[in-house]
Amino acid sequence: MANSTLEPAKTAEPRATKPSLAKALQSIFSKSEEPNESKAIAKRRRFVMAAVLGTLSVNLLMFLRFFFPRALYEPKTKFKIGYPSDFGFGVDTKFQNQHRIWVVRNTEGIFVIIAICTHLGCTPDWKPSENKFKCPCHGSGYDPEGINFEGPAPRPMDRAHVELDPEGQIVVDVSHAYSWPKGERSQFGDDGAILHV
Numbered sequence: 001m002a003n004s005t006l007e008p009a010k011t012a013e014p015r016a017t018k019p020s021l022a023k024a025l026q027s028i029f030s031k032s033e034e035p036n037e038s039k040a041i042a043k044r045r046r047f048v049m050a051a052v053l054g055t056l057s058v059n060l061l062m063f064l065r066f067f068f069p070r071a072l073y074e075p076k077t078k079f080k081i082g083y084p085s086d087f088g089f090g091v092d093t094k095f096q097n098q099h100r101i102w103v104v105r106n107t108e109g110i111f112v113i114i115a116i117c118t119h120l121g122c123t124p125d126w127k128p129s130e131n132k133f134k135c136p137c138h139g140s141g142y143d144p145e146g147i148n149f150e151g152p153a154p155r156p157m158d159r160a161h162v163e164l165d166p167e168g169q170i171v172v173d174v175s176h177a178y179s180w181p182k183g184e185r186s187q188f189g190d191d192g193a194i195l196h197v
């Protein structure tokens with residue numbers, strides 16, 4: 001006999017579908033790319049930050065530079081060379097390299113010759129054996145007091161201002177020179193051109 005009660009129709013159970021290969025690959029790659037991408041972003045950020053900081057630092061340095069003027073440190077023009085008793089008769093060359101001067105003592109006193117040839121500005125050499133200064137550039141010659149007597153030099157070499165400080169040391173000032181231009185009065189006897197010691 002046929003069963004008159006109708007059994008409820010079985011609903012079809014959803015078939016478990018296998019994940020497609022494409023989806024699987026996508027999930028693998030999307031997971032592995034994430035950290036790489038964030039690393040790249042962090043790297044870019046660091047690069048931009050470094051560039052910004054570098055630019056700011058350069059600008060800051062340029063700004064600060066305005067407060068420090070470009071100073072040109074030149075040799076001192078006024079300096080002490082010792083006591084008169086330190087200098088014997090004749091030409092003393094010990095300050096030639098440091099200050100470009102010679103200290104000379106003669107029968108009248110002590111004076112300082114500025115070691116610059118009056119032709120074109122070379123530094124003459126002191127030749128003790130010849131008792132003269134000789135310029136290596138064009139051959140001008142000067143006697144032990146710096147008076148020209150040969151070559152193209154037009155006049156004697158200049159002398160620097162000299163004075164004694166309160167302790168009795170000789171102070172030389174090469175920014176204050178005494179000269180003897182050709183055909184004009186000599187300044188070599190002026191106050192400050194020689195120390196009568």
Ligand code: FES
Nearest residue numbers: 117119120135138
């Ligand atoms: S520079 Fe000294 S002779 Fe010319």
